Amino acid sequence: MKESPVTRRRVLGTGLALGLGASIRLGPPAAPAFAQGKESFRFGVALPLTGSAAPFGQDQVQALEWAVSDINAQGGAGGRRLQPVIIDTQASPQVAVNVVTRLLSVERTELLITAWSAVTAAVSPIVNRNEVLALIIGANSPRIASMGDYVYTTYPLADVDVALLAKFALHDIKRKTAAVIHINDESGVYGARVFRDHFEKMGGKIVAFESYEPNATDYTGAILKLRVANPEVVHLQGNAGDSPQAVAQLRQLGIKVPITSYTAAYNPQLVAKIGTQADGLIVASLAPGKGDSPAVARYVERWMKEKGREPNNIPVTQYVHDGVYIVRALVEHLDRQGKPLTGKNLRAAMLEVRTFDLPLTGKVTINDNHTVVKPVYLLEVKGGKFTPLKLYE
Amino acid sequence: MYDSTILAQILWTSTATAGFQVLFTIAFAIVLKVNKIWNFTQPALMGIAFYAMYVVVNPLGGPVFAGVAVALVVTGATAYGIERLAFATLRARNSGPIAFFIFTLVFAQFAIYVLTLVFTTEPRFMLQSMIWPMRLVGGVVVSDWDLQAIVITAVLAAALYLFLHFTRPGQFMIAVADNADLAEIYGIDKQAAFRLAMVIAAVFITAAMYIFGARLALFPELTLHVMIFAVAATILGGIGSIFGAAAAAVSISILQQFSVLVVDSRWQPLLVFALLFVAIVFFPEGVRVRRRARADGRASLPAMAGASRAAE
Numbered sequence: 022m023k024e025s026p027v028t029r030r031r032v033l034g035t036g037l038a039l040g041l042g043a044s045i046r047l048g049p050p051a052a053p054a055f056a057q058g059k060e061s062f063r064f065g066v067a068l069p070l071t072g073s074a075a076p077f078g079q080d081q082v083q084a085l086e087w088a089v090s091d092i093n094a095q096g097g098a099g100g101r102r103l104q105p106v107i108i109d110t111q112a113s114p115q116v117a118v119n120v121v122t123r124l125l126s127v128e129r130t131e132l133l134i135t136a137w138s139a140v141t142a143a144v145s146p147i148v149n150r151n152e153v154l155a156l157i158i159g160a161n162s163p164r165i166a167s168m169g170d171y172v173y174t175t176y177p178l179a180d181v182d183v184a185l186l187a188k189f190a191l192h193d194i195k196r197k198t199a200a201v202i203h204i205n206d207e208s209g210v211y212g213a214r215v216f217r218d219h220f221e222k223m224g225g226k227i228v229a230f231e232s233y234e235p236n237a238t239d240y241t242g243a244i245l246k247l248r249v250a251n252p253e254v255v256h257l258q259g260n261a262g263d264s265p266q267a268v269a270q271l272r273q274l275g276i277k278v279p280i281t282s283y284t285a286a287y288n289p290q291l292v293a294k295i296g297t298q299a300d301g302l303i304v305a306s307l308a309p310g311k312g313d314s315p316a317v318a319r320y321v322e323r324w325m326k327e328k329g330r331e332p333n334n335i336p337v338t339q340y341v342h343d344g345v346y347i348v349r350a351l352v353e354h355l356d357r358q359g360k361p362l363t364g365k366n367l368r369a370a371m372l373e374v375r376t377f378d379l380p381l382t383g384k385v386t387i388n389d390n391h392t393v394v395k396p397v398y399l400l401e402v403k404g405g406k407f408t409p410l411k412l413y414e
Numbered sequence: 415m416y417d418s419t420i421l422a423q424i425l426w427t428s429t430a431t432a433g434f435q436v437l438f439t440i441a442f443a444i445v446l447k448v449n450k451i452w453n454f455t456q457p458a459l460m461g462i463a464f465y466a467m468y469v470v471v472n473p474l475g476g477p478v479f480a481g482v483a484v485a486l487v488v489t490g491a492t493a494y495g496i497e498r499l500a501f502a503t504l505r506a507r508n509s510g511p512i513a514f515f516i517f518t519l520v521f522a523q524f525a526i527y528v529l530t531l532v533f534t535t536e537p538r539f540m541l542q543s544m545i546w547p548m549r550l551v552g553g554v555v556v557s558d559w560d561l562q563a564i565v566i567t568a569v570l571a572a573a574l575y576l577f578l579h580f581t582r583p584g585q586f587m588i589a590v591a592d593n594a595d596l597a598e599i600y601g602i603d604k605q606a607a608f609r610l611a612m613v614i615a616a617v618f619i620t621a622a623m624y625i626f627g628a629r630l631a632l633f634p635e636l637t638l639h640v641m642i643f644a645v646a647a648t649i650l651g652g653i654g655s656i657f658g659a660a661a662a663a664v665s666i667s668i669l670q671q672f673s674v675l676v677v678d679s680r681w682q683p684l685l686v687f688a689l690l691f692v693a694i695v696f697f698p699e700g701v702r703v704r705r706r707a708r709a710d711g712r713a714s715l716p717a718m719a720g721a722s723r724a725a726e
Contacts, residue, residue, distance in 0.1 A: 072535040073633065111535065205680060232680045236639065238537055238631045241431055243679035245671055249420050262537065266631055269544035273629075274427065275555035294544045 061102040062352050062362060065130035065153075067110045067121050067144070068341075073262035074112035074137065076290070076333045081136070081159065082107055084338040087323070088345035098352035103345065106130055112260075114143035125151050131364040132351075134344050136337070137260075138162035138208035145172050153364040154351075154371065158344045159337040161283065162211040166391045171368055173391050175347060176340050179212040179283065182305035182397045183258070185413050186281040187219035189303070189399060190254045193411070194279060200229035200252035202243055202267065204259045212283065213258040220256075228252050233267070235260075240267055244274045257282040261334050265291040272298040279303055284336050292405050302402040303410065307395050308336035308382045310409065316380050343379035350377055419553035424671050426554050432667030433563030435643050436660045437570060437622035441615035442644040443651070443659035444574075448591045448611035452511075454518035455496055456644070457637035458525030459616060463489040463623040464632050465533055468540050478541070478624075485620045493616035496521065497609045522638070529634040537631035546629070563625045570621055571660060574614070578656075587611060591654070646690040652699060 066085060069078035089103050097103055106128050110117040117140040124130055125147065133148055135141060136159035148155040149169035157165055157174040161182075165174050190196045199220050203213035209232065217227050229250035231243035247255060257280055259267050264286040271280060272295070279301045287304040311318040317339065324332050332338045354370040355362055376386045385393050397413040438456070445453040466488045470481035500521070504513055548557035578584040583606075589597040590607035598604045626632065626640075647666055651659030670685050 073537050075534065075536050231678065234680070234683065236636065237683070238633075238636065239431070241427060242671060242674050242682040245424055245427060246674040246679045248423060249675065265544065266537075273544075273546065273548060273555070273557055273559075275423070275548075275550070294539065294542070296543065296545060298545045 059100045059356075061104045062098060062348070063104045063106055063128065063130055064132040064134065064348055065121070065124040065128065066105045066107045067117060067124065067133060067135040067140070068107070069112035069137065070107075070109035072111035072113065074260065077261040077337070078110075078112065078136075080332040080334070080338050081341040083328075084332065084342040085134070085345055088342045092345060092349050098349040099356045101352055101356070103348065103352075105134075105345075110135070110137065110140050112137045112140060112262075114139045118143050118147065121147055125153055131362055132156070132348060132367050134158055134341070134348075136160045136341070138165065138211070139206045141165055141168065141172070142207050145169050148172060148364075151364065152368075154367040156344055156347065158340045159284075159334075160208065162207045163215060164207070164211055168391075171364060173368075173371065173387060175344055175385060175387070175393060176337070177307050177393055177395045177397075179208075179215045179258075181392075181394060182283050182307055183212050183215045183256075184219045185397050185399075186256065186283070186303070186305050187216045187225070188223065189411070190256070190279070190281055191220060191223050191225045194254070196225070196252075196254035196279070198226045198228045198250075198252050199254045199256055200231070200247045200250050201227060201256045201258065202229075202231050202233070202240070202247060202271075203257070204235055204263055205232040206235050206260070208260060208285075209258045213256070216256045216258065216281075233263075235263075238263075238266060240270050241274070244270055244276065247271070248274060248276060252278060254278055255280045257286060259285055261285045261288060264288065265294050268299055268302060269295050277301070281305075284334060287336060287400065287407065288334055289331050290333060292402060292407065297405045299402040299405065304400050304402075304407070306336045306398040306400055308339040308398070309396075310335075310398065310400075312409065313398070314381070314383075320381055339381040343377075343382045343385075346379050347371075347377050350374055422552070422554045424674070425668065426556065426560065428668040428671035429664065430557075430560035430563045431671070432664045433567040434622040434625040435640075435647070435667055436567050436663045437618045437625070438640065438644040439647040439651070439659045439663040440571065440574065440656055441618035441622070442641075443648045443656045444611050444618075445615050446648060447654050447656055448587050449497070449501065449608045450594075451501060451514050452518065452645075453615070454515065454641070455521045455525075456615070456619065457641045458522045459489050459493055459619045460623055460637040460640065461525060461529045461632075461634050462492055463616075463620040464540070464627050464637075465529055465538075467620075467624060467627060468533075468538055471540055472538075481540070482620065482624050485623070486617065489620045490613050490616040493612040493619075494609055497612040501608065501612075502605060526634045526637065533634065535633050535635070537633045537636075539631050540624075540627035544629070559625075559629050562628070566621055566625060570618060571657070574618075575657065577614075583607075583610060642690065643686055646686050646693060649693040650689060650697065 068081055069075055089105055093102050108120040108124055110120060121144045131153055133153055133155045135157060138160040141157050141160045145168040148171050153171060155172045158176050161179045163178045163180045165178055190199060201213045201217055203209035217230060221227055229247050231246050233240040233243050255276060255278060257267055268280060281303045283305050284307060287306050292299050309317050311321045321331060351367050351370045352362060354374055355366050360366045371387060376384060378384050387393060399410040400407045401410040442453060442456055445451055463485045466485035467481035470476040470484050471478055500517060546557040546559040548555055578588055586602045587607045587610060589602055590604045594604045647663035648659040651662035666689060670682050673682060673685055
């Protein structure tokens with residue numbers, strides 16, 4: 022028998038096929054009993070499954086897959102099975118541009134769920150050009166509101182929670198001087214500016230405004246600068262992956278003042294790695310906790326039962342979970358109208374429905390300016406545990 | 415004006431954080447001095463050392479000293495293998511410096527890709543806790559990590575100095591560094607000296623990665639960025655001067671941290687590149703401190719060769 026020759030073309034072809042297959046993954050298997058003749062609704066999900074943000078992206082995908090399973094188990098979206106096509110962005114804008122382009126051109130999805138501000142900024146021109154509806158869930162750069170007709174967030178941007186943190190620091194805990202340390206990316210730069218601008222506008226003084234690079238793990242220089250400035254409060258605008266390191270290094274260099282941060286620092290890994298040294302960290306969460314809602318309590322129980330732990334950055338996982346319910350509502354709305362499920366129609370459907378009642382995060386209304394406003398829950402680390410501090414309705 | 419506590423804090427912190435940089439620099443400088451190779455396989459060895467420790471301490475749940483011991487063996491064996499299988503082969507072929515340079519870069523990239531495939535690009539912490547006990551000394555925060563970093567660096571640097579100046583293998587290494595072919599004529603095994611230099615570099619790299627990993631997270635590609643510092647310090651300290659390079663590493667670290675008093679911290683990483691640029695253009699042989707000629711205790715080649723023959 023003649024052996025098939027190993028040619029360069031064959032090796033390259035096999036490698037390419039493996040590479041493409043490895044980075045795309047389909048959602049959970051089919052649930053029973055879907056309406057005959059109705060096609061599944063495939064939608065794209067671009068989240069980090071590897072890289073520094075992987076622990077957070079993976080938990081968000083898990084929450085999304087549970088929501089898809091639950092919806093499909095109940096008969097899907099008006100009889101259509103929901104089928105996410107999940108791709109890995111590594112939270113990197115460069116990677117995201119490549120994989121989202123492929124998702125839209127090869128997989129032909131008409132709706133995309135994605136997150137991370139830098140990723141959103143990079144893929145926005147692509148979704149706008151292709152008229153694909155993008156639901157941004159978890160990114161918080163204020164610029165997201167103006168990234169194009171097809172880019173909508175279902176998650177409040179930094180000018181909601183970060184602005185409130187500035188107010189809380191100045192008025193509630195009476196800190197007149199603040200230092201800001203932020204990661205040098207889309208989310209960090211613009212979120213940090215929101216804190217600085219609001220704090221100064223209300224009469225506070227920013228004594229240091231320092232940054233660190235996304236590919237660094239040693240922030241000693243920036244933190245020494247903060248020590249020199251001797252602030253009464255520090256605001257950290259990092260990402261989920263670097264925030265624990267930043268808080269640890271702030272404390273290890275003797276900065277004992279309260280630290281405010283947004284959801285990125287609301288992370289069980291942070292207190293596990295830092296313990297009581299994290300005391301005095303005040304974070305803003307944009308979703309109800311298990312003490313606020315029975316549905317959230319059941320959701321946390323599900324995590325404990327199936328994974329043996331709480332999710333990383335739980336509020337964002339709640340929003341991603343609920344994002345699938347928005348997708349279901351849009352598909353059902355268009356099916357009722359007998360319209361095709363195109364990105365253009367999905368966008369129109371979202372503006373028609375506008376208000377969605379969601380299981381884990383409650384009611385949300387999409388505003389004309391592409392933003393949403395939700396209650397802000399402040400939590401403080403005390404004795405190495407996150408404890409509720411204040412609710413801004 | 416800045417108060418003395420702040421200045422003391424910056425001095426102390428920069429000295430402590432210089433610890434692993436000094437060890438990386440010595441590792442780079444000793445291979446350059448003895449083997450005459452710009453050893454850009456060092457990021458690979460750094461990654462191997464870190465992830466060997468990480469695997470023992472984290473997934474396997476072993477004690478830190480076991481992790482360090484395993485890392486020493488794995489990194490040492492890799493360094494030995496690089497010298498024995500690659501550098502020696504290239505040398506035997508009379509390959510030019512560019513061949514060594516390309517090989518080291520390719521090897522480093524290969525190892526980093528493999529480590530990325532296995533451990534992903536997620537930053538990993540070696541220890542369970544990011545927090546070290548700390549205390550205030552005259553208003554200056556001093557952590558156990560700071561003390562450990564300074565002590566390990568000082569002990570290893572002193573040990574290397576004593577080894578090079580007061581032991582036969584160390585003196586043979588210096589002889590090979592001065593003139594490998596002449597040393598061979600006098601009966602010194604230059605191949606053994608090359609291998610020993612690589613193994614010593616591996617020891618310093620492992621120690622440095624322990625200090626680094628005890629406080630900071632690492633992902634494979636970060637080793638390339640950390641490496642730039644060692645290159646800059648080696649050039650500034652004077653190529654061929656191991657302890658000059660170490661002193662340069664301390665100076666750059668202190669300069670870098672004190673720069674926060676006058677510039678934004680985001681410019682700090684640029685400082686190293688600026689120094690590297692200045693060093694290459696204006697001080698290609700390093701910044702040398704003039705001093706009077708003196709007997710430095712080093713044995714002459716003929717004397718060492720005599721000792722070598724006597725030992726045989």
